[in-house]
Amino acid sequence: MHGKEHLAQQAFHDILGATVSAAGGLNTDQFGTFAGDIPRTLSPRSAARAKARLGMQIAGTTLGLASEGSFSSGFGPLVENMEILLFIDKTLGLELVEGAVNISALPGGRRVDNADSALAFASAAGFPEQGVIVQSTNDNRLTVYKNFTQLSDLEETVDMLLTDQSTVTILPDYRAHKSPARAETIRRLSYQMARRLATPCSLCQAPGFGQVDIERGVPCSDCRSATALIAADLHGCGRCTHRTRIPRGQATADPQWCDYCNP
Ligand SMILES: [Zn+2]
Ligand SMILES: [Zn+2]
Known part of the structure; x- marks a missing residue:
């Protein structure tokens, strides 16, 4: 739904001679959004599986492909991006996963109390190629603003919300069509998945022999x-x-990694 099929097309065409198309009318926001207005309740793998299955059902195909990304900040300012790409072949009973974990170069979300801070955040993140999302909380109600294309629109929105006494947070928009870095990760995983599908099992000849653990x-x-x-x-x-x-x-490993020698 966010044009992610384009990210897989080249790899699947070049390596497998296959075409990738999006299931018409598929709304994957129901499985949760980065903006936080629809919570994510499934594990990344379950969410990707649910998306792939729904797409297959809508399109009436036996093959499905879906991605799911998650962003979490653990310690300090670093944000970790875990991305998985899941492929289903219903006929063969295959479910294959390729994954990547990256430290995101984008800053994590932060509260702002003036429009200038919001504009500085957006510019540092790489706006407008990299999108931003504004969350406002007022009376415990979360409202989300996205799809800004101009700094002036962002400024106006933040000013309006602050005048309204709302708590305002700005964060990167991680949707693939709004995040060049994430789009690149999905493109890379698509190549990994296509190469995997081109690798048959030496015992039963099923496609998709590759890393499982x-x-x-x-x-x-x-x-x-x-x-x-x-x-x-x-x-x-x-x-x-x-x-x-x-x-x-x-x-052998250096003793610095050893729980006994370097507890
Ligand atoms: Zn096999
Ligand atoms: Zn040791």
Whole structure:
């Protein structure tokens, strides 16, 4: 619905000779919005699955593709973006996921008490290519303003809300068509997914053999106990139980990563 099909088209065409199209009239906002006016209740994977299935139902296809992004701030000013792309093949009973975790270069949301701060935030974020959302709270009621194209509109809205005694917060708009960085992540994941679909399982020939998990536990060079460092990638088939283990090639870990040597 936000033009995300365009982000997958090139990869699916180049690698698979497939076309990607959006299901007409599909409104995915029902599964939650970044702006906060519709809460997200599903896990990212469940939300992506629900979107893909709904799209397949509307379009009457047996193949579906959906993405789901989440943004969370843990410590300090850093915002982490987790993005997944989920592919369903109903006929083969496949559900494949490609994911990425990035530290977002965009600042997290902040409360503003004058229009100038809002304009400074927008400019720093890369407005207008990168969009911004304004949330206002008044009497515990949350109202969301988005789709600004001009700084002057943003200024007017913030001024109006502050005059109204509302609490005003400005944040980046993470919708793919309003966020070039997120669009790039989805484009990259689309290539990963297309390459994965071009990789058959060597046992049952089902498409989509690829990473399903990681294995931690590179041994500490000093005491040999297992650390949290990733030792291998586990690849698997979405249809049968075939798995392969691909070591990352790190024989030992520096004791700084060891819970015993460096608790
Ligand atoms: Zn150790
Ligand atoms: Zn298989």
